[in-house]
Amino acid sequence: MKKTLYTFAALAMFAVAGTAHAAGNTIEQPAPPAGGWQHDGIFGTFDKVAAQRGLQVYREVCATCHGLKFVSFRTLSDLGFSEAEIKAIAKEYTFMAEPDDEGEVLERTGLPFDYFPSPYANEKAAAAMNNGAAPPDLSLMTKARVGGPDYLYSLLTAYRDPTEADLAALAAANIELGDTTYFNPIMGGNQLAMAPPLDDGLVEYAEGQPEATLEQMAHDVTVFLTWAAEPKMEERKEMGRNVMAFLVIFCGIMFFAYRRIAKRILGH
Ligand code: HEC
Incomplete structure (x- = not known):
């Protein structure tokens, strides 16, 4: 009897694992950018200049929808930002101040010890403004997904119109593309509520920096977010x-x- 129970449990687990795989229907596997990552390997270090550009991409593009609640402005000194630069970055964000003597809560500008806030008042507001899917906090994103930085880079660069073959694969897996979701072969289920956030030349990098192509920005923001997830x-x-x-x-x-x-x- 016990043996049958165990067999049944094992079969059930296989069945669940099987359906989870089918629901994923991933057509493409995450891959690193052409040059790989400087932070890979036991001697790997962060490409700080790339991470600085990545911060620019985050601030100018991703921060419209995503917070970084575990990253404080002052830790940006790790990436080579000066105190004055950090103060200037913090100042761009507003926070609720402590109540004053009359109990009134006023807004104040950010200070180095603050953390990158979510652009939304709360999770529900975030979901309501994004067709029901709240943009997740990005602080630990490269740790939270299988594939880590490769996953993030691939997700950002893999958006495209589905081909006939993609549509056939989706139909075979019983997945329908939604009206408010975008096809992406990296994402489990092959679609997500985030419109392609990057496009060639969307951000203007400082002089002497590489051209802000989609791939370059995806690389840079991934380096920045990999540092954010594990600054040490x-x-x-x-x-x-x-x-x-x-x-x-x-x-x-x-x-x-x-x-x-x-x-x-x-x-x-
Ligand atoms: C206009 C709003 C918007 C912008 C701008 C935006 N995102 Fe998103 N993002 C979303 C939404 C909404 C989701 C949730 C998608 C879902 O669950 O279907 C999301 C999800 C994600 C995810 C999670 C994907 C997963 O595996 O679940 C990552 C990673 C991500 N965004 C990274 C970025 C990066 C990096 C940028 C900047 C280059 C960016 N996003 C810009 C709205 C946005």
């Missing part, structure tokens, strides 16, 4: 490297200690 990545990698170096050296010392003791006790 470089320290973590350095710590990891130091621990590994310590273990290698320690292993060597232990080996020689063992040899000496073995020689004394066993004579070889």
Whole structure:
């Protein structure tokens, strides 16, 4: 009896996993940009200049709909922004001040210790203004999705009109494209409520910077959001490297200690 129950449970789990896969119907797999990511690998560091451009893309494009509630303005110093620059960025946002002596709550401009706010008053307002799908906070987005930075980059660059083959695949998976959603082969279910947010030349980069093509902006904003999700990545990698170096050296010392003791006790 117990055995049948286990078999049944296992079958049910397979069935659920199977349908979840079918509902995803992902046609394309996330892939990194052509040059890869500078932050990959155990020696990877953030491309700070790209992250600065990415912040510009976030502020000028994504911030219209998405907040970054775990990122404070002052942490931008990690990316090489000066105190004055950080104050200027914070000032662009408004916050509710503490109640004054009359109990009135007034607005104040942002200060370095504030966090990038959501542009909406609350989740319901966010959903109501976006055809029912609230734009998620982007602070941890590169950690929250399978594929991480590759997923984000691919999502932003993969928007296109569905081909006949795409439509056939969608029909086979019983998925209908909605009137207020956009086809995107990276997204599970192949559609999302976010209109393609980027377009060639949408943002004007400072002189000496690469041209603001769609791919370049997607790359830059992804580097910025990867940093936002794990600002201490470089320290973590350095710590990891130091621990590994310590273990290698320690292993060597232990080996020689063992040899000496073995020689004394066993004579070889
Ligand atoms: C006009 C509003 C708007 C703008 C501008 C916008 N988004 Fe979105 N975004 C949305 C909405 C709405 C959703 C929710 C989509 C859904 O769940 O169907 C979303 C979802 C997302 C998601 C989650 C996708 C997933 O896997 O669930 C990411 C990542 C994202 N946006 C990144 C960005 C980035 C990066 C930018 C700037 C380049 C940006 N968005 C600009 C409205 C916007």
